[in-house]
Amino acid sequence: MKIVVIGGSGLIGSKLVKNLRERGHDALAASPRTGVNSITGEGLAEALDGADVVVDVANAPSWEDQAVLEFFETSSRNLLAAEAAAGVRHHVALSIVGSERLPECGYFRAKVAQESLIKASGMPYTILRATQFFEFVGGIAQAATVGEEIRLSPALIQPIASDDVAAALTEVALAAPVNGTLEVGGPEAVPLDEMVRRMLRATQDARKVVADVHARYFGAVLDDQSLTPGKSPRLGAIRFEDWLAQSTAEAGR
Numbered sequence: 356m357k358i359v360v361i362g363g364s365g366l367i368g369s370k371l372v373k374n375l376r377e378r379g380h381d382a383l384a385a386s387p388r389t390g391v392n393s394i395t396g397e398g399l400a401e402a403l404d405g406a407d408v409v410v411d412v413a414n415a416p417s418w419e420d421q422a423v424l425e426f427f428e429t430s431s432r433n434l435l436a437a438e439a440a441a442g443v444r445h446h447v448a449l450s451i452v453g454s455e456r457l458p459e460c461g462y463f464r465a466k467v468a469q470e471s472l473i474k475a476s477g478m479p480y481t482i483l484r485a486t487q488f489f490e491f492v493g494g495i496a497q498a499a500t501v502g503e504e505i506r507l508s509p510a511l512i513q514p515i516a517s518d519d520v521a522a523a524l525t526e527v528a529l530a531a532p533v534n535g536t537l538e539v540g541g542p543e544a545v546p547l548d549e550m551v552r553r554m555l556r557a558t559q560d561a562r563k564v565v566a567d568v569h570a571r572y573f574g575a576v577l578d579d580q581s582l583t584p585g586k587s588p589r590l591g592a593i594r595f596e597d598w599l600a601q602s603t604a605e606a607g608r
Contacts, residue, residue: 357381358528359406361434362413364388366490367449370521371410375528386413393430396437403441409434410447410528418573420461427469435476445532446480448473449524452513452538453582454484457575470536479532483524486540486582487514489598496551499570500562507548509566510577513584514550515541516598519591538588543595547577550595557599 358375362368363384375382383402385391391398393413403409411434415426431448438446450470454463473480487495492514499505523539545553548566555562569576 356407356529357383357405358408358410359383359385359402361385361391361393361409361411361430365412365414366488366517367412367521367524368410370518371412371524371528374521374525378525378529380529393433394426396433399433399437400441403437403443406438406441406443408445408447408528409438409443410449410524412449412524415462415465418462420464423462424465424468427465428472431469431472435472435478438478439476444479445528446473446476446478447524447528448480448482449520450482450484450536452484452486452540452584452588453580456581457572457577459571459575460573462573463575479534481527481530481533482536483527484536484538484584485515485520485523486584487512488520489514489516489541489593489595489602492550492554495547495572496554496562496564498573503562505551505562505564506567506570507551507564508568508570508572508577509546509548510568510581511544511579512547512550512582513540513544514595515539515591516593519593523589523591538584539591540584540588541591541595542593544583545595547572547582553595554599557596557603 364386372382372384391402415423454466457463
């Protein structure tokens with residue numbers, strides 16, 4: 356099959372393209388870097404010519420509320436129109452677990468808007484919602500840092516390795532459309548403050564983590580359901596500690 360990966364040069368997209376090629380499929384990494392732009396439409400028709408499946412893992416260049424909404428709405432409209440014209444049989448999109456539960460966060464509102472456009476398009480589709488990636492735990496800590504203190508909610512989070520997200524997307528892309536939403540999360544739910552403590556210990560970071568039920572997560576107050584999947588999600592195999600050990604070892608090389 357010909358499978359076009361929008362955002363194919365990024366963290367998830369590059370892993371997905373590799374997985375699909377290893378399985379013998381014609382996987383095209385489509386991004387502005389390769390001359391395909393879902394915002395301007397540049398190269399889109401050519402990239403989708405003969406495509407069976409399109410997987411959208413593109414990420415917005417800005418997290419500012421209006422900019423991120425415009426990105427996902429414009430990109431999705433352009434993609435869905437081009438797919439219909441090209442006869443694409445399956446639209447796959449990567450989204451975020453809990454998006455509809457955290458409307459205070461502009462990025463999450465934008466992902467909900469993206470999902471709504473997909474559902475209303477008439478295209479056969481599958482939306483895969485993933486929990487937060489291990490790779491972004493450091494960024495969460497940095498965003499919550501004031502001086503040498505990190506104030507974080509003790510609400511549960513169930514993060515996942517990007518390799519496991521790419522593996523789940525590979526299976527979804529090769530399966531029939533479900534015309535619905537699936538979820539994937541990490542193998543363990545842990546309080547967010549404790550997750551960051553584990554990372555700091557592994558990286559010998561001296562900052563202090565303070566649990567605060569009122570601490571905001573990119574503008575939103577969390578509870579134990581905010582960032583964890585619902586019933587019967589697909590679960591990744593890679594544990595946070597194992598990922599941490601490998602990451603710190605690679606950083607020390």
